Amino acid sequence: MSFSEYETSLQNGRPIRLYQFQRGPIKWGYTNADRNISHQNIVFRAIEGGISDDGIRQTEDSTADLLTLTVPASMDVAQMFRTVAPGQTVSVTIFDLHYGDNGYLVVWMGLISGVRFKNEISAEIQCQTLAASLERTGLRKTWSRICPHQLYDDACKAPRNTFKSVGLIDRLDAVSIGFANAAAHSDPYYSGGYIEWTSQYGLEQRGIELHQSDLLTIYGGTYGLSIGQEISVYAGCDRLFNTCQTKFNNSINYGGSPHMPGKSPFDGTPVF
Template sequence: MSYSEFETSLQNGQPIRLYQFQRGPMKWGYTSANQNITHQSIVFRSIEGGIKDDGIRQTENTASDMLTLTVPQSLDVAQMYRVVAPGQTVHVTVFDLHYGDTGFLVSWMGFIVGVSFKDQISASIQCKNLSASLERTGLRKAWGRLCQHQLYSDACLVQRNSFKAVGSVDRLDGVSVGFAPASAKENGYYTGGYIEWTSLYGLEQRGIEAHSGDLLNIYGGTSGLSIGQEITIYAGCDRLFTTCKSKFNNTINYGGSPHMPGKSPFDGTPVF
């Protein structure tokens, strides 16, 4: 029987729902069934406490199509959000199929936007429909003196590997990281940049709020880091033309208008 035949059958259907989470190359699979299910070479695990959702909705308002999953709080996917949200987007795909049948339906696709720990047993995972990202207002370049480009992006074209330092964490205080190679550069060199390391769950990135000597203040704190762990740090940019010239030698790709006039054309002057 085909998937559609199972769906319309009054007695032969044995519906199963599979939940796939993907962060970069890493994938996790869980099922609502009472046993493990192998689908597309991935083992979807049956977990104690189960996994369930509040129903798939498809309306004209994507904001109301939020999918909420209830899972045990010990689940790997939930634990990634225990202290600080991961640096990479976690995508969610929901499959519907019937036990013993190879046919299936991709019934929902989206990404995690937040996790809340309701009690000592369960966690609530909020997921947004993939179509919600298509309805965001597109970025528009503003006219201003500061650069509009994201550092190291395809528009900026600065090669990040030329402005990195690799080494080990030598101390932590919950807010900042002691990192000896950072002292080789002047204070503020890494402000606005970020640190990068590999955790149990994949690649992690966190912004650098301030840099002074060998000390780096980290947005979101130092949770997930440990003394002796290897990290990579990348230089930051304050988006000024002088910085683009002296620090990155990249003025040809500067995304601002440093020579714009200081007088506004909207201040009422008849002739601008």
């Protein structure tokens, strides 16, 4: 029987749902069935406490089509969001199929937008559709004196590895870390940059709020870091033309308009 025949059958259907989470190259698979299910070379595990959703909705307003998954609080995917959201997005793909049949249907795709721990036993994973992310309003590149590019991206083109320093954390508290190599550059060389390391869940990144001597204040705190851990630290940018020219030698790719006139087109000046 085909998938559609199982779906319309009054007695032969044995529906199960598979939930695939992916962060970079790492994938996790879970199922609402009472046993493990192999699908597309992934073993979707049946977990104690189970996994369920509040129903797939497809309305005209994609931002209202939030999907909530109820899962055990101890599940790996939920634990990634326990204290600080991971540095990479986690995608969600849901498959519907019937036990014993090779046919299947991809019924939902999106991203995790947040996790709420209801208690010590269960958690709720809020998932947003891909369509909702495409409907966000606002312009990313604006006409301004400062550069709108994301540091080291394809528009900025600054060579990331040229401004990279690798070393060990020699001390830390809840908000900052000691990084001896940072003292080789004057303040605030690393402000606006970020640190990077590999955790059990994959690549992690966290922004640097302030650089003072060998001390780096980290956005989101130091959860997940430890003394003696190796990290990579990347120089920051204040998005000004002089910094782009003198620090990064990258003024040809500067995205701002440093010579923009100081008058506003909305102040009544006739020249506009």
